[in-house]
Amino acid sequence: MTDVIAIDGPSGSGKSSTSRGVASRLGYAYLDTGAMYRAMTWALLQRGVDVHDPAAVAAAASEVVLTSGTDPQAPTIAADGVDVSEPIRGDAVTAAVSPVATVPQVRSQLVALQRAAIAQSTGGIVVEGRDIGTVVAPDASLKIYLVADPVARARRRALELGVEDAEAMREALARRDAIDSNRAASPLAQADDAVVVDGTDLSLDEVIDRIVALARP
């Protein structure tokens, strides 16, 4: 069985950058499950689906075909054959993704795809998201719960997106974290056997070093 490293945590804690770094160092594949929920949301918005109507979301989601490229140096995500790597980072998708991710049918559809990607990866894979250690890959050899101070998370994300109002960003992240943590279907949660890494006062390289040191030799 392939070696799986699960990295979960709230928005902007550094999961994507850290996971890509860890996968590159170890020669592992990389799966960004947040990008899958974002790509699904993009495809639903394209179809004019009301993302606050769970029945409409569930019905339309089953028609969407998602494809993930798992090279940590150049990850890709396509919806219905269209590369959506850029539009999924826009405001419209960011505002709509948490309600879409609460719909159980969406979750079961994407969890099946995530497990298939894990099964296909022969040389090890780093998988990042919210429910990887708890639901998607409970047998992962290493589970990391990556956290950072909310003010630091907002500052980093604002810098990345060129947004000036870091306080508004902190509020937006807190709103999304609240939906992601309080939903009934596999909420953002720390697995009992996860190692908590707090990246607030660590550089990206330091966080990567720490996780690589914990990884299976």
Ligand SMILES: Nc1ncnc2c1ncn2[C@@H]1O[C@H](COP(=O)(O)OP(=O)(O)O)[C@@H](O)[C@H]1O
């Ligand atoms: N340890 C760190 N120190 C400084 N900046 C970081 C660190 N980890 C991540 N970042 C930056 O914070 C932002 C959010 O990181 P990202 O990996 O996208 O988080 P997530 O996937 O959890 O949402 C990015 O701009 C990234 O470069």
Ligand SMILES: Nc1ccn([C@H]2C[C@H](O)[C@@H](COP(=O)(O)OP(=O)(O)O)O2)c(=O)n1
């Ligand atoms: N395994 C996952 C991954 C993401 N999600 C949801 C929760 C998040 O609000 C969205 C987007 O995730 P993403 O990791 O891209 O979010 P950020 O980059 O941290 O802002 O998807 C989820 O419910 N389960």
